Amino acid sequence: MGAKPTVLVAEKLGEAGLEVLKGFANVDCSYNLTQEELCTKISLCDALIVRSGTKVSREVFESSGGRLRVVGRAGHGCLVVNAPTANTVAAAEHGIALLTAMARNIAQADASLKAGKWLRSKYVGVSLVGKTLAVMGFGKVGSEVARRAKGLGMHVIAHDPYASADRARAIGVDLVSFDEAISTAEFISLHMPLTPSTSKILNDEAFAKMKTGARIINVARGGVIDEDALVRALDSGKVAQAALDVFTEEPPAPGNKLVLHERVTVTPHLGASTMEAQVPKGELSSTAVNAPMVPAEVLSELAPYVILAEKLGRLAVQLVSYATARAPDDLDTRLLRAMITKGLIEPISSVFINLVNADFTAKQRGVRIAEERILLDGSPENPLDYIQVQIAHVESKFASAMSDSGEITVEGRVGSFQVDVSLEGSIILCRQVDQPGMIGRVGASSASRMIAPRKHAVMAIGVDEEPHPEALKKIGEIPAIEEFCEKL
Ligand SMILES: NC(=O)c1ccc[n+]([C@@H]2O[C@H](COP(=O)([O-])OP(=O)(O)OC[C@H]3O[C@@H](n4cnc5c(N)ncnc54)[C@H](O)[C@@H]3O)[C@@H](O)[C@H]2O)c1
Numbered sequence: 512m513g514a515k516p517t518v519l520v521a522e523k524l525g526e527a528g529l530e531v532l533k534g535f536a537n538v539d540c541s542y543n544l545t546q547e548e549l550c551t552k553i554s555l556c557d558a559l560i561v562r563s564g565t566k567v568s569r570e571v572f573e574s575s576g577g578r579l580r581v582v583g584r585a586g587h588g589c590l591v592v593n594a595p596t597a598n599t600v601a602a603a604e605h606g607i608a609l610l611t612a613m614a615r616n617i618a619q620a621d622a623s624l625k626a627g628k629w630l631r632s633k634y635v636g637v638s639l640v641g642k643t644l645a646v647m648g649f650g651k652v653g654s655e656v657a658r659r660a661k662g663l664g665m666h667v668i669a670h671d672p673y674a675s676a677d678r679a680r681a682i683g684v685d686l687v688s689f690d691e692a693i694s695t696a697e698f699i700s701l702h703m704p705l706t707p708s709t710s711k712i713l714n715d716e717a718f719a720k721m722k723t724g725a726r727i728i729n730v731a732r733g734g735v736i737d738e739d740a741l742v743r744a745l746d747s748g749k750v751a752q753a754a755l756d757v758f759t760e761e762p763p764a765p766g767n768k769l770v771l772h773e774r775v776t777v778t779p780h781l782g783a784s785t786m787e788a789q790v791p792k793g794e795l796s797s798t799a800v801n802a803p804m805v806p807a808e809v810l811s812e813l814a815p816y817v818i819l820a821e822k823l824g825r826l827a828v829q830l831v832s833y834a835t836a837r838a839p840d841d842l843d844t845r846l847l848r849a850m851i852t853k854g855l856i857e858p859i860s861s862v863f864i865n866l867v868n869a870d871f872t873a874k875q876r877g878v879r880i881a882e883e884r885i886l887l888d889g890s891p892e893n894p895l896d897y898i899q900v901q902i903a904h905v906e907s908k909f910a911s912a913m914s915d916s917g918e919i920t921v922e923g924r925v926g927s928f929q930v931d932v933s934l935e936g937s938i939i940l941c942r943q944v945d946q947p948g949m950i951g952r953v954g955a956s957s958a959s960r961m962i963a964p965r966k967h968a969v970m971a972i973g974v975d976e977e978p979h980p981e982a983l984k985k986i987g988e989i990p991a992i993e994e995f996c997e998k999l
């Protein structure tokens with residue numbers, strides 16, 4: 512990079528973070544750029560730092576003309592500063608602040624007193640002690656909220672299909688089903704990522720299952736709530752109050768009914784906004800910048816296996832076997848292990864996995880990946896013949912794929928290979944009654960074009976883009992489809 516690199520800081524960072532950058536780079540702090548302005552500026556920058564408000568689209572990368580080397584996402588694992596937990600406590604504390612403020616009408620009472628009123632009986636609150644809090648999403652933020660709520664004397668339950676019961680038990684929290692969580696809690700706090708399966712997870716149907724007078728807290732992502740349904744639930748009295756830090760559209764449009772609602776407490780996405788969460792911390796950067804990097808020649812040799820490793824990881828892994836004719840010291844598998852972790856964790860989490868933070872994140876989530884080599888005879892010219900991953904004791908989205916002992920084994924090769932399904936693009940797996948016309952019916956339900964359909968009792972369809980949730984719902988509704996798995 513010649514002399515000093517130029518770093519574009521596109522969203523507000525703490526002063527201490529900026530000082531660190533200024534020590535070695537020309538720092539351009541330009542906030543609130545339009546996509547067009549960002550695309551123009553980016554061609555003059557070596558690095559870009561963003562927070563949640565900036566989308567670094569394909570267009571931005573293309574406009575960089577090859578100069579951009581690093582994109583740093585403050586608050587997540589990234590190559591500049593690896594701070595995967597830096598805003599966890601800040602977000603958890605904000606969740607608790609919203610919970611307590613909502614229960615005691617702090618924001619409303621404050622506004623009314625400032626307007627010259629003294630309304631002691633209007634703002635009678637509700638107590639927290641002994642009440643049940645359902646933590647929806649028991650990840651980094653959710654578990655910290657649970658810990659703090661227990662300190663307030665609340666009974667805490669959690670719903671998270673991917674969390675370990677042991678980790679929950681250690682905090683004194685019971686993991687329960689979605690329905691049990693939302694139907695038994697007086698307070699429901701959302702802490703899951705926004706994914707196709709969590710989008711609008713609190714909808715009319717979910718609100719109907721809640722106790723009358725339930726209270727909702729959201730410091731996760733606005734899109735996990737169907738906001739129109741929440742307005743209806745508030746107006747009907749089903750939901751007594753809500754406290755929201757995040758919105759489907761940010762900033763919300765003027766006149767947004769939730770923002771203006773008397774029984775809703777709102778903050779403008781302040782979850783991560785504490786002084787402490789913005790300050791770079793020495794102990795965390797050691798997990799990042801000092802992490803061993805994979806040399807360029809290893810990267811290029813393993814490139815074809817990288818996508819395969821990620822796809823295989825999406826099935827969750829306990830044992831990875833690399834079948835190779837190479838000697839152990841001639842095959843560096845760290846990149847592949849990182850991609851398997853990425854495939855495993857990213858679809859269910861808000862964490863962005865890369866080579867730097869993969870092992871750290873896997874360990875943090877209690878995922879242990881054992882590796883072994885299957886030594887093959889033959890030419891060591893190709894680094895790998897195949898990769899096999901094996902998982903045990905899990906609930907599979909696609910139970911037909913499991914052996915009697917509850918294990919799933921998947922194997923993949925790169926190049927001209929014999930596999931039942933090519934792990935490229937998105938794949939829909941369906942177990943069906945074997946009858947004519949099924950591929951057509953499933954195809955008609957999918958908005959994407961099909962590539963290389965196969966017809967078996969188990970059908971795998973490669974589609975050229977991630978299937979739309981509506982399309983998947985329609986597939987699930989076809990009577991002959993007994994079971995299907997949305998994606999690999
Ligand atoms: N308001 C803010 O400023 C702020 C700050 C930090 C994080 N966040 C948001 O908070 C959320 C949680 O962040 P985190 O760092 O704890 O992420 P995390 O990845 O550590 O935890 C998310 C958890 O949600 C679980 N999950 C996935 N799908 C689920 C489902 N369908 N039902 C229930 N649980 C499900 C995952 O298994 C995981 O344990 C994310 O949406 C993140 O973007 C907001």
Ligand SMILES: O=C(O)[C@H](O)COP(=O)(O)O
Binds near residue numbers: 585587598780781784
């Ligand atoms: O995604 C996140 O880390 C949080 O929502 C915080 O976003 P911010 O860094 O834009 O405040």
